[in-house]
Amino acid sequence: MISISVVGTGKIVGEVLEMLRQERLDIKVNSIYAHSNVERAGQLADTYNIDKVYTDYDELLREDLSDMVYIANVNDQHFPFALKALQASRHVIIEKPICLKAEELDTLIALARDRHLYIFEAMTIRYMPNFIRLKEDVQRLGKIRIVEANYSQYSSRYDQYRQGIVLPAFDPEHAGGALLDLNIYNITQVISLFGPPESKHYYPNRGFNGIDTSGVMIMRYPDFTAVCTASKDADGDSHITIEGERGYIHVKGVTSVCQEYELHLRGEQPVVVKEERSVHRLAYEFRRFAEIFEHRDYDAMTAMLEQTRAAIEGYTF
Secondary structure: OEEEEEEOOOHHHHHHHHHHHHHOOOEEEEEEEOOOOHHHHHHHHHHOOOOEEEOOHHHHHHHOOOOEEEEOOOHHHHHHHHHHHHHOOOEEEEEOOOOOOHHHHHHHHHHHHHHOOOEEEEOHHHHOHHHHHHHHHHHHHOOEEEEEEEEEOOOOOHHHHHOOOOOHHHOHHHOOOHHHHHHHHHHHHHHHHHOOOOEEEEEEEEOOOOOEEEEEEEEEOOOOEEEEEEEOOOOOOOEEEEEEOOEEEEEEOOOOOOOEEEEEEOOOOOEEEEOOOOOOOOHHHHHHHHHHHHOOOHHHHHHHHHHHHHHHHHHOO
16 A cells, blocks of 8 residues: 655646546555645545645645655646655655756756655656557658647636636746646657657747747657647647658547557558547556556666656756
8 A cells, every 4th residue: 555645736636536536546645735725625635535634745744654745736836845755755746747947857866866765757648558559659650750749728727817817827937838738748749759859949829927828849850840739728639640651640639648549551451549448547657656666666767757857858948
């Protein structure tokens, strides 16, 4: 049994807690921390049988001796909260984006290695079965010529933003915006498949407070260009298309899950790869974290962090 403390009360926290209840993973949540939304934390604690609500993070780290801290508060607080947890000898699961700068991640990794602690980034796509298979199928396309990814989803908070109500998802001070919320999935996949680009440039559409409500990332590789688009201010046809000299792959739907894709090879019948998912989409990553931790597979964790380190270079400037 792995025990965790939860930091945050947002939508993703509710999803994770529900997933842990549904999937009955060998993970127990002992406590939850709330900076301001204490009422919401109390509701989550009652619903999911969490023993204690903390409003003082230092107190949580002193009193609650859970194995791990799952950090899912606002983006700009991921690094300082993770740093404190590691300094208190806690292992950490950090919601995406793990950090806002590569230097911040390097600091966390150095401390974790010194104390032999574990760091995991909750980036769903890396653990989805179809994406793991896609990484093999992309090798069948020959030389890659074009990659185009789009994750466009009208935000449930955008109407409030248009009225001048700025929530963290659209707040530059909290590292909100389309790049770090949605386009991060596109960029992470491209880098997972092809490595870091030679160069990159981001073309944002900015709102009244400077936040990128949508935008396009151009990533240049030696033989091709990848175009990664994301929007929180409009709906669109979310997908990924990877074109090579021998054929192409078309991934249907939001790029955070890779639930279905088609493999088209020249001269062959198309192959549809579709996951008939019977488990919660978040279960794959948390099950993998638990496996690595329980088997004390530090090499596997280190390899995952190398992927994370490469990806962070793709979406930070």
